[in-house]
Amino acid sequence: MRLTLALLLLATVFAQADTQTDIEYARVGEAALLLDLHTPSGVKQAPLIVYVHGGAWRAGSKSDVPIAGLLDHGFALASVDYRLSTQARFPAQVHDIKAAIRFLRAKASSFGLNTEKIAIIGSSAGGHLAALVGVTNGHRELEGRVGDHLDQSSAVSAIVSFYGASNLQSILGQSTEFGLTVRIPALKLLLGDVPEKVPDLAKLASPVAHLDKQDPPLLLLHGDADPQMPPAQSAEFAKAYLGKVSLITLPGSKHGGDEFYDAEHLRLVADFLR
Numbered sequence: 001m002r003l004t005l006a007l008l009l010l011a012t013v014f015a016q017a018d019t020q021t022d023i024e025y026a027r028v029g030e031a032a033l034l035l036d037l038h039t040p041s042g043v044k045q046a047p048l049i050v051y052v053h054g055g056a057w058r059a060g061s062k063s064d065v066p067i068a069g070l071l072d073h074g075f076a077l078a079s080v081d082y083r084l085s086t087q088a089r090f091p092a093q094v095h096d097i098k099a100a101i102r103f104l105r106a107k108a109s110s111f112g113l114n115t116e117k118i119a120i121i122g123s124s125a126g127g128h129l130a131a132l133v134g135v136t137n138g139h140r141e142l143e144g145r146v147g148d149h150l151d152q153s154s155a156v157s158a159i160v161s162f163y164g165a166s167n168l169q170s171i172l173g174q175s176t177e178f179g180l181t182v183r184i185p186a187l188k189l190l191l192g193d194v195p196e197k198v199p200d201l202a203k204l205a206s207p208v209a210h211l212d213k214q215d216p217p218l219l220l221l222h223g224d225a226d227p228q229m230p231p232a233q234s235a236e237f238a239k240a241y242l243g244k245v246s247l248i249t250l251p252g253s254k255h256g257g258d259e260f261y262d263a264e265h266l267r268l269v270a271d272f273l274r
Contacts, residue, residue: 017041017071020111025103026096026147028083033096033146035104036062037111039076045114046076049273050101050156052133054124054256056186057085057093066261067121073270076113078104082129085189090205093190095144097133098154106149117157119273124229124256125186127164131207131237134159135215141204158273160219162260163229166237167209168195168202174230182228208240217244219272221260223253246272 017038026033039046051067053060062079071077082096101118108115122130136142137155165171168187172195175183187194195202203209218241222234231249238247248268253259 025080026099028088028092028096028146031083031087033081033083033099034062035078035080035100036065037076037078038065038068038071039112040071040074043074043076044112046074046112047114047273048076048078048104048108048118050097050104050118050120050130051077051079052082052097052120052122052126052130053079054122054126055084056182057090057125057129057190058186059084060126066123066256067266067269069261069263069266070270073266075119075270075273076111085186089192090190090201091142091144093129094132094136094142095146097129098143099147099149101133101154101156102149102152103147105152118155119158119160120156121160121162121269122164123162123260124164127161128166128207129164131159131161131164131166131218132205132210134218135207135210135212139210157216158219159216160269160272161221161234161237163222163226163234163255164220165229166233167206169199169206169209170236171195171230171233174232176227176230178227179230208237211240211242213242215241215243217272218246219269220245220247221250221265222247223250223255223257223260225252226255228255 019038021036022034024032062081065079080100083092105115120130134156220234
């Protein structure tokens with residue numbers, strides 16, 4: 001019932017927006033990388049949010065946009081598909097998302113977007129990827145060369161992570177027994193092995209390993225009863241962050257749920273972005 005209600009709410013929000021689906025932002029070999037663009041009706045030069053879906057890095061789709069309510073706050077949303085870990089190992093996912101940002105900047109005028117400042121938001125594994133993209137502007141190994149707009153910047157001006165990972169070197173030690181059953185196979189697909197067996201790659205994939213004072217403002221939302229993604233990941237990230245950071249803890253909340261994306265919390269996100 002909750003899922004059906006959520007889908008109905010999304011359909012209602014998108015019905016009031018201008019939507020373009022399956023926009024090709026890059027190709028890797030024969031594979032097309034696609035995004036969906038939702039812009040609030042009647043708003044010219046809407047500020048842009050790039051949204052990164054979750055799914056343990058191995059599943060999920062750009063059609064899942066729980067932050068769609070931010071359209072009502074005047075933001076445009078570009079929901080991005082990227083190569084999943086079943087298709088390519090890390091850092092392919094980051095290369096793809098950065099390519100999407102460069103594409104959107106290159107095409108800003110034709111889409112009617114304001115890309116002077118772009119925010120990136122992600123949920124779960126998408127929160128991890130959003131944070132990693134956000135704190136690694138210009139990083140040689142993570143920037144990649146995907147897409148046709150390498151002259152454009154992939155920088156973002158704000159990061160929001162909903163219950164995402166921040167340190168793949170510490171995550172297993174913080175996980176519950178149930179969390180390990182989810183996280184170990186997911187990390188093996190993403191990195192090729194558990195982090196302790198590929199420490200350099202695990203470090204490269206950890207947002208906390210790339211921090212400096214130039215990083216954009218960061219907002220973290222995490223449930224303190226999350227059995228899948230350790231709440232300690234967000235606490236560790238907030239403590240280590242050198243720029244402006246806010247951590248919102250939802251008492252009793254688990255891994256996701258409607259409460260993260262209700263009117264109150266989306267208003268907090270919108271206020272943070274402004």
